[in-house]
Every structure is written in structure tokens, then in C-alpha cells.
Amino acid sequence: MIVFPWVLAGVVSLLPGGMTAVSAAHGAGGPGPRPIVIGHRGACAYRPEHTLLSYETAVQMGADFIEPDLVSTRDHVLVARHENEISATTDVATHPEFATRRTTKVIDGRRLTGWFTEDFTLEELRTLRAVERLPGLRPGSAAFDGRARIATFDEIAALARRAGVGLYPETKHPGYFASIGLPLEEPMLATLGRYGWRERSDPVFIQSFETANLKALRGRTRLRLIQLLESSGAPQDLVLAGDPRTYRDLSTPEGLREIATYADGIGPSVRLVVPTDAGGTLQAPTTLVEDAHRAGLAVHVWTIRPENSQLPADFRVGDPAAPGYASAHGDVAGWLRRLYELGVDGVFTDDPGIARRTVDGLRTPVRPVPRPPSGAARPRS
Template sequence: MTDTSGPRRPLVIAHRGASALRPEHTLAAYETAIALGADYIEPDLVATKDHVLVARHENDITDTTDVAARPEFAARRTTKIIDGRAHTGWFTEDFTLAELRTLRAIERLPDLRPANTAFDGLAQIPTFAEVVRLACEHGVGVYPETKHPTYFTELGLPLEEPMLDTLSRYGRQHETDQVFLQSFEAGNLRELRKRSRLPIIQLMYRGGRPYDGGPGYDAMMTPEGLAEVAGYADGIGVEAGCVLPIGPDQRVGEPSGLVERAHAAGLQVHIWTLRNENAFLPADHRRGDPGHPAYARAHGDPAGWLCRFVDLGVDGVFADDPGLARAVIG
């Protein structure tokens, strides 16, 4: 169990790299995050057809690569049921690593981050091994998330074993080795606890539940639920609204007390996701004229928003712009 006694500076976790400044989950995004002072870089992990772990937020690569413009892969567009929902597009598990390497990354949110489109077509999809190697070269932490672990296990492409093997190969296998393992599912985290002493983070959000069953996330955030989570995890990774609820008027309400409850259970609290754009901020921290066409993508007051969480004692923050988070946290 993690020691949460005494004041500490919250960790700056580069969400998908410096995704506010470069297309997400590219080496360029991770390198930029490191240069801006991130403590950890975060790769989301999915598997290729030949069982290589690569960094993508989803196994559906339609919106993050140029695959839709590649006629040689047109026939691979398909519909799949992933975690109970239908998705149509192109999927990593239908490509070998060599085939994925022919694709190039593109900006996922071009309307909100048009400047990032200047980097479209420049970067390949990185392997997890490349991300870990980069972290080791620069002495920063790595914070991998297993995406849809039940789905990939059912395909015969489990994520956990190759993830641990890769971390071990680069000397990241002890609880002090600057690694957090995270997942929205719970069963795989319980199994990871049996196999590894690396710190584990249970991801959760209001109203949801782990796809692999068990209590819903709201129940997990009660004192009893947090005590149960503390049996296999070292912390929780929660959407910001779980700590500071946002009301129907989109304004910030009173703190939920989750940070205190989690700390009482011996758990760290990491929040997601700090983003600069008005589109992602509560009304209290938006700036500019709502009637202006660029209002959604204009930067608001993310620094003030982050300060609220620092004052509440969170232990880490996932940030699309780790440089801004570093400037606030120090």
C-alpha cells in the first residue's frame, strides 16, 4: 500500500504524450512531454495481429492514422463489438507490426488543435518497447494502460504478459522503478498484483463499471469500495469531476471528499484530464466570447482549474500540456 502521509508535489503525467502539442501517442509527443518536464509519459497499449504491443488510445486507428487514405487496406475496414459496443473502422489486431509501420499518425482533434495537423504524416505508430526505451534514456516514468484487456485476451492476444516482459527487459520491474500500471477493468489488475509489485492504478469514472464485472465505479468510490480497491491497487485514476463535480450549469461544485476517502484507505489519487481548450473546461474556467467561432478551441484557464486540485491534495494529474502542469505544480 502506498504511503500518502505528508505533503508531496503532484506528479505530472503526460497524457498520451504532450498531446496538446503533437499528435498523440507518437515518439514526438512523448519527447516533447519529456522536454516540458513530465514526470511520467503515458502509453495506452493495444496489440497487433502478430502480438506486438503498440501505443494507441484505441485499437480503432481510423481517426489517429492515415489508414482511411490507404487503398491497399480499404478491404480491412470492418465492424466489431468491443466491450459491448459496435465500432466500425480499422483495427490494430488486423495488422501486423510491419503493416502498421507503413501508416502515419495524424491529429485526432483537428478542429480543436489545428496547429497539430502540421505534424500529420510524420510519425509512425511506436511500439511499447520504444516508449519504454525512451523513458529509460531520459530517466522519466512510464504509465501504461491496458486497453480492452478482456477483448484482447479473448482474441488470444493478452496484453499483460508482453507488457510485464517489456518492462522487465528494460529494468522496470520493482515498485520503485517509476512505473504505474493502469486499467479500467479490475480482474486484470488483480491478476497483475499477483505477478508484479509495480504500483497499480484502478481507473474509474462516475456512473460506469468495469467491463469484466464486479462493483460499479460509484460503489468503488465509497469508503468500503476504496478499502476493497486498496487490496490490489496503490491508487485510483479518476475523471476530474469525481473530485470536483460539475453541475448542470457546467460550473464547479463543492469537493466530493474522494481525495480524503482515498487517502484514508492508503490510495493515491490521480485525476484526468487537464486540457487547455474551453471545450474541456468547466464554465468557471472558460475564457473569451462564447459566440466566437474559435471559442471551443481557444485556451481558457487550465492553470486555475489545476490549482483547485493541487489545493485538494491530489497526487498526480494527467495533462495534455505537461509544460503548463509543470509550471503550475513547480
């Protein structure tokens, strides 16, 4: 892995416990003066997501944390994939030896047809290669199709430890995996423990869209936990339990106080912080950040993406009629500054370089960051 000199000198200078200079200054990710930069699936605006290529690029661009989504193989090894269904993120469809593995399953209420990690051993998955999930939007990332195999959580943890950055794993569909005898929590905690990460002060956050597994984890680990919040729908475990509460209910002051009994922060969709209208124009911000801080919770919002089509209309740049407008990068720094003004404690971003420059520019001169080649009342949330 190539690590640029400024990375070695600054972002990943290790402090006791493996904490980076930035995360330490930030108070280890809680409400504080230094928002953290979370490389969402690595730096997936530039490399196929959840690959070591993507995570290495995120480190080089200055991420404080790298984020793997964790799913299980048939032999109970954790690997990083956006979903356990892998037809859009690997070349599995080109492998005739796995043609009969194509099947249809219901995962958290959604009927999906394709190939699923839990039907493959790690050795079998190693024969596949990763591809960009959104090639039309990210041709530069798609240029790296086929160059990386599926990464294990152990490999990602080893990379994070070597680079001195934090880990921000998400348990994907934890209830489903537990139901088929492949729970994610045990091997995840075992891997983190092998690399010395067990304490609240360690640079690790564990996140989930479900609530039950976080509550169970609270009794098993001192590592920090993050309740993810969608802008619509409800946690699958609550749905299955007949609990009528939605993510919006969990985002109220009452819901946040309950979350604070088992988690250290929330990871809300940015739409819960600043809604948009039908045209994508920003509306008045909600009180979610203030309410969460009042409950003692950190707020790490997702996901900040650089492409015009993924930004609020207020921060899109260029002529909408021009070719390539949707995939062209807009004013991401402006959008980030707006969120930092609202007091968020961190951002999940597909472009950690822009976030790094923006965070540093809040209080210090902006340093050059190498970029990979492209190939009125305030409403409550």
C-alpha cells in the same frame, strides 16, 4: 530528441533505480508533497497523441511520467493507440491495400466499424502515419499529421529510460484482447523488465479501467497498479461477470478499501472529485480524495485539457461568441491549483508544460518552460 538544459538539470536528473528528482521528492507517486505531472498520451495538445513526437514534447515540457495506451497487433506486439480502432488516429483510410480490412466489431459492448490493430501485423502498421484525432480542436497538433508512425511500447520505454522519466501504461480493453488470444499483460511486463523496471520503487504505474487484470497483475509484479474510475458506467469485466457494481460503487469508502487490496492508487475522472452542473460550473467537491488517502491510495486525476471547451466554465477565458473560443486556452493553471488544493497526488494532462509550471510554483519560483508552436455538507463521490 532535443532536451532543453533545464530539463537535464532538473526534471530528469536520474536517481537510483531510474527515478526522477520530482518523483522521488513526491514519495514515488503516493500521497505526498509533490504532485506528479503525467503527460497524457504525451503532450497531445501539441502533437498527435501516442507518437514519439508527442512523448518527446512531453519530456521537454517537464512531464514526470508519459502515458501510453497499449493495444496489440496481430503478431502480438504492443503499440500505443487511444483505441484498437484506428480510423481516427491514422491515415489507414487512404491506403487502398487495406480497404478490405475495414470491418465491424463489438468491443466492450460498443459496436464499432473501422480498422483494428489486431488485424494488422506490426510491419503493416508501420506503413501508416499518425494523425490528430481532434483536428478542429487542435489545429496546432494537426499540423504534424503524417510526420510520425505508430510507436511500439518498446520504443516508448526506451525513450522514457533515456530521458529519465517514468512510464504510466494503460492496458486498453484487456479482457477483449485476452479473449482473442492476445493478452496485453505478458508482453507489457516483459518490456518493462527488459528496461529494469520491476519493483515498487521504480517509476512505473500500470493502469486499467478493468479490475480482473489488475488483480491478476498484483500476483505477478511488484510494480504499482492504478484502478481507473469513470464518472459513469462500470468496469467491463464486472459487467460480464454479472456483478452489479459501478465505478461509483468502487468510489465509495467501502469500494476504495477493496481497491486497496490489489492496487496502489486510483485514477478517477476529475468529475468524481469535483462535479459540474449542466452548464459546466463546478459544484462542491466530493470526499473522494480524502477517502482514498484514508484507504492508503494515491489519487491521480484525469484529464486536464487546456482548451476552453474542455475546462470547467469557472476557468474558461474570453468571449464565447468569438471565433476560436472553444479551442482557445483557458485558465488551466487556476484549475490545476484548485485540484492541488484538494490534495490530488498527480494529474493526467494534455499540456504538461502548464502543469509543470503550476507544480513548481506551489513551492518554488516559476521557471520558463519552452512551449511547442501552436500551428454546506460535502457530498460523497
